[in-house]
Amino acid sequence: MNKKLKQDILRNMASAKQLNRRDIIYSMGASLGSVALASILPSRLSGSSAQTGPLALKEPHYAPKAKNVIFLMMEGGPSHIDTFDPKPHLNQIHLQKFTRGGENKSAMESGARYYVESPWKASQVGQSGAWMTEKWVHLADVADDICFYRGCQAESVNHPTALFHMNTGNRFGGDPAMGSWVTYGLGSENQDLPGFIVLPEVSYPQGGSPNWGSGFLPAHYQGTPLRPQGSPILDLQPPPGVTPEHQRENLNLLSRFNHDHLKEHPWQDDLQARISNYELAFRMQMQVPGILDINQEEEKTKELYGIGTDETEVFGRKLLLARRLIEKGVRFIQVYSGGWDSHDFLERAHGSRITSIDKPMAGLIKDLKARGMFDETLIIWCGEFGRSPDNGIRDGGTTYGRDHNPLAMPMWLAGGGVAGGTTVGATDEIGAEAVDVVHPIRDVHVTLLHLLGLDDNRLTYFSGGRFKQLSQFGGNVIPELLS
């Protein structure tokens, strides 16, 4: 490609006005042969492959504290009161009734209500004295590595809008997910795997795949869900009956046709990029199943994550896979745990959920520390909102639950750059509302980016007439969360 044209393309890219121009850049990279010739699935950065292409490594804005993210998303809205922010006062007002209404309340929040105490006792754990309810058995071991945050507030009382908000910064969806922004900002170390991978539950969350969509960012940055059932990546394998050798022959003929065609249109870079893509796809097809196979891990590692025990099997496998993917140089992993929407039967519902993640999460932190990866990985745990200290009138007895509460929610962070062993912020006496170190979700986003060396105000993309950013209109780092 001639130098002038290249400069012009680069200039156009700087203006970031048009996606197809970005694709030209990708194909330019590809036409240099880098993507095609990259060694097969390097576990870490290898030579030129990381310098071109859409996932090419980019300089952060300033020195990062963490390189990778494992974002643990508790879909449905876990209760802060029954996890890390106990409210003994509720024991005193348990079952006291009151009514609520008003134009800004949903039907769910309105009408006759009563207060609900936590089914569990809480105590302080670790040297730092972090509060936890008694359901957390294993996480207490690593409490001193965790920063518990009690000040975050959501803005939406409904699942899909709140979930979109936490995942994309925009309540109505359609914007790029956090992981898309991060991969857009930093690239990814492994050019042969997606930079942003999602490990969903078997059933996708409310709102579906837009929760990990790339929005207006180019499609290369969208989250790739590894499906827990069926083929992990759609159409990763050829239809039943087709052997790799057989497919290789088809690929050879395709390559021949495509190269003949390229001779007639040598200036069109898209053609070369598409040829390279098929080669890359073929390699991924051969290699990805091995990467996903956690049976390659030692038994004691699997045990650490709770694999082999029914209650913790599912989440444990996901977290172990998350660690394997981080090792392979994937930038951002989001792991879902569903079923936190405990309107009733709080003890049973939250109880089983907590048990299902307790050991795996403690195992992940221990494993990362043992492998020296803890300090370069940022772990965040939260849901889309918290739960209310009160509930609508239902049955009584064991059926107590909690409704949605955007004004207070549980969250914790651990790993690179995080103030482990601290508890930041506070909610009021009954956990109805955050009152100290209160920040909206966008500030959590800004803090996440900050820890990765990205400045939310500089990580922008021109779309729809303005420069857009994850926080929508800017936000603040929450300094208390940083080490």
Add this chain to the structure above:
Amino acid sequence: MELVSRLSISIQKTHFIVVILAIGGFLVVPLSAQDKDYTEGEKLFVLKVKPLLKKKCVSCHNDEDLKGDLVLTSREGMILGGESSDEVLIPGDGENSLMYVATTWTLENFEMPPKEADKMTEQQSWLIRDWINTGAPWPSEEDEVIIKEKYAEGVIVQTSGGLDDDWTYRRYEEKNLWAYQPVADPSVPTKSKRGHPVDAFIDDKLYDIGLNPAQLADRRTLIRRATFDLIGLPPTSEEVNAFLRDRSSDEKAFAKVVDRLLEDHRYGEQWGRHWLDVVRYADSAGFSNDYERPSAWRYRDYVIRSFNQDKPFNQFIVEQVAGDEADPSNPDALIATGFLRMGPWEHTGMSVARITRQQFLDDVTDSVGQVFLSHPLQCARCHDHRFDPIPTKDYYRIQAVFASTHFADREVPFQDNETLVGLEEKVVMEKRLGYFEDMRNRLNEKSREALKAWCEKNGYEYGTRMELLDRGVPEDDLPRNIGLTLEEIGIRKVGAKNVNRGEFEMKKFEPYVLSVYSGLEPEKPQRSGSMLPMPAAMVKGEAGQTHILTGGDPFGYGEEVSPGVLSALPESSDTLQKNEYNSIPESVEGRRLAFAKWLASAKNTLVPRSMVNRIWHYHFGQGIVDTPNNFGAMGGKPSHPELLDFLASRFIESSWSVKEMHRLIITSKAYRRSTEYKHRDRLAEKDPNGISYAVFKPRRLSAEELRDSMLYVSGELSETMGGLPAMPEINQDVATQPRQVMGSFASSYEPARTPEGRNRRSVYVKKIRGLRNPFLEVFNQPSPDESCEARQASNVTPQAFSLFNGEDTLYRSIGTAIDLLEKNKSRKRVVEDLFMRAYGRKPDRTDVRLSLEHWEKMEERHGTLEFPVREFVKEVQRTAIEEMSGEEFSFTEVLFGFDDYVADPGMADVEIETRALAELCLVVFNSNEFVYVY
């Protein structure tokens, strides 16, 4: 509005006044009579530096915010400095003043403003330096007013008024106001003496930049280009041959092709699809429940019909925005109002009514802005528009147009011009509904028995739970879900929810339309997941008052506003001069109609330009304005402004005929040029941004074109138009992927039972917001949540998986192989036919040799391969965690569509020869020559 005169007086080297005298939209700025002399420094400060500081600095460094202990709102504050330096401003020494240095981003940790998108240009930094060098004068407020009046550049635009005077009287660069100027009727340039008016404009510019255009494309290339462009499919070999053999001149022969294609009913399917991108068509409502919209498909077919009929575009606008008010007895006009309900929307028991209502109002306001006016209006929701003359007040005035608009699923009998295919799905849906009814009823019965026993034991006469409560049985005593285990509670809920959902979705077989009515706010909020009837009696009275919502907060009631239009457009400000064109009635009815007429008027400067630009954009892959949804300051500027106006005025003259626009554009040489160019370096040098139209740009097929073409090549594509959403096969993992909806799961995706029902054109494929068709999605079919002005054509690895490994391509390859063998006598003929169908050309000798060799090699290989007979999942075991109890429970979902499913032939069903040929077809479908159009 008419520009009476445009007077530019050069006063100084860098300062000149642009005075625009205007009647209507632009305010007259008289020359001040005062003659006090001002220094360069004072003028520089008032006109350039102060506005720059305001825009870039003082939102953080002001008396209240005091970032870095620095105040930049006064000269004293600057001299005082901040926490890190007291040398922020050294009068006379710009180079060493921190407030200049910081803006250059050369000093680490002092990069200001901190946001990269806000970073000053070099020229902007220099303004600060130069001002400091003149001693940093800071004139008084009175002097400021005079300096502005005497020397300010740019124009003030008269609008309905901003939230403050600074905004109301701010000045705009003239180049950013191009779209508000009346559409001119420019004379066709004659410099290049070409015949076609479009070419005259294009060639004029080519001449100016000294670039020769490419040669015209050969006929074979051209017919493939035009056929894909106009009907979204490749030409048949007969069509190609007829065009090649046509002895008339290139122009005449091609004009015949264009005429034929424009009369082809498949034209509406292709161009209607473009419009559906813009309006975000989907068959479901999104969010938690993602309910199907039972009658959305009638709007989709209306759009396709309208393009085929060449409905005047101004009529098309009025029908979509206000068809119910304009022509309530016309079924099409009622169906058209589905446009207003295209956005994602949901109201449930967990939503706040005021917020979901506002969500609709915001959605429809912004959508009308993007779709018709090429102005995203949402920027003005929370504050006056940062760049365009759109005050927040206008945003809420336009919103007030829709304040009396409410949803209604009207009953409108099916018309003769509507197709009712897809009814076979009804049988499957009925079976499914019955299944869930049984699931629910069985457990209801069990619970009822338990309740009877409880009543007996506690001495009550039996009644339902509600009846017992009414009779005064204390709620706390009365157990809920009595007699059911936790698992059964979960299963009963799944049954009940699916029954509700199923009953609602069955409405698609009844003659409803997704529509609206003008009236008063319904007493109860309109809920998702149920049919919304027209109110029994139309209550007369006042529509709810619209307020400016401060900061966009649904509860932040500010100033009251009346319905209105975009006031910056010529003759559109009803405060300046109220007339029929610009005023919207306050009455409950008629607001939308008046607004629609304003949109559809030849006087509207945005609407006709917007549409002709979209048409151009789809023909050439780029617009004359490269941002079809944004003609504001942040959008692109027209590459050929006169051509744009020429097309817009022809559009109006030809009674807003879209087909006439196609004819005009597509018969130009610019459209017929080759994609090949001898001197690429020269082209890149002279036309770095690729906007000269010296050469035609190739494009990748869109997702729909790719799928449709495979079906067309295989001979399987259904010719049926319209009807209920079509359900092709999709990847089975996706089809049975559990999708959470509120309190339950949505049913699995079940493809239509017969090939005829599945192999429909992609425009008819059911578009579920939460369950996208994976093949179409991976090839960049846009998400229906945002208006799509231009498609991406990204090149990502999952596309290779999808096209090379996916079942779509596999079955089309087998289908093609079967058809080729049936229709051709020899293997060579088969290969020739395949190439003609797929590429529109005959294979050369190498192609034939490679193809035949591959076929043979594959035949040999297939001799040793076993292919399993295809099996379909007929039952899915669903395991869920009951949201209320946290208990796991499971139930079985039966996929009734597979009871008597007619599958496409698979590898196991055909001969080895056919299988081997299918491999060749698969390669062809994956090849670049098939996927790109030149």
